[in-house]
Amino acid sequence: MIPINLPPYPIKTTTKDGRRMIFDFLRRRYVALTPEEWVRQHFVHYLTDHLGYPAALMGNEVTVNVGGVARRCDTVIYNKQGGTPRVIVEYKAPEIKITQQVFTQINAYNSVLRAGYLFVSNGLTHICCKIDYENGTYKFLPEVPPYETLK
Template sequence: MNRLNLPSFDLKLSGTKEKPKIFDILRKRYVALTPEEWVRQHFIHYLINYKGYPKALMANEVQLQIGSKLLRADSVLYDLQLKPKIIIEYKAPSIPITQKVFDQAFAYNTQLHVNYLMVSNGINHYCCKIDYAHHNYILLADIPDYHQL
């Protein structure tokens, strides 16, 4: 797998060379090791171990229904009342972060109404705060620590 712009962590791998799997600490099971999953697991560990995000308030592959479509948000952070607070969208390292990626996260936000959106391809990471009063968002300089949210 590609080297990422994220700290390493104690990987738990299984499966075969043809079908490798990685342990997802949020879903508490092994999942297919795709390039996007590689980014997700690194980013989740980064948020928990370096930014102080509580593992118990995070979920992966959150199912949403938007109109007649069933979609999945890659990761969601909840507040203590279990209200969604952050949507996180991941892409493989080979996929550039474009407006289209942000638009995908914004589409999920029509249902979740979070305060922050994050996107990462493992190389570049972005976080924006939603400004509902002015119908726009503010791109932050860095991923905030949990206590800054």
């Protein structure tokens, strides 16, 4: 796989029916190893291993109904009180540039979930923003914040 801008972790892979698979510890199963999945697994491990995000509050491939259509958020991170969405994360393969179209996609999910933070990563670039619903604004953050600092 392509080198990315995230710390390494002990990767578990296997081959099934001629396809490379990678272990997703949140879903507790092997999934197809695509470039986007490579980014997801590294990013999720970065969040849990380095930034203190509780794995028990995270879900991969979370279904959300957007305009009558079932869509899947790449990762949703919930808060400790009541399990409401705190962060939505959208992943792209390393060769995919993070464009306005990517933010339009994650904003569609957020129109339903109303998370306070949106993270987008292609493994090379990580963009994070905090949503201020009271003032109808958002602020880009210089880096991915540790879980304990989310407000």
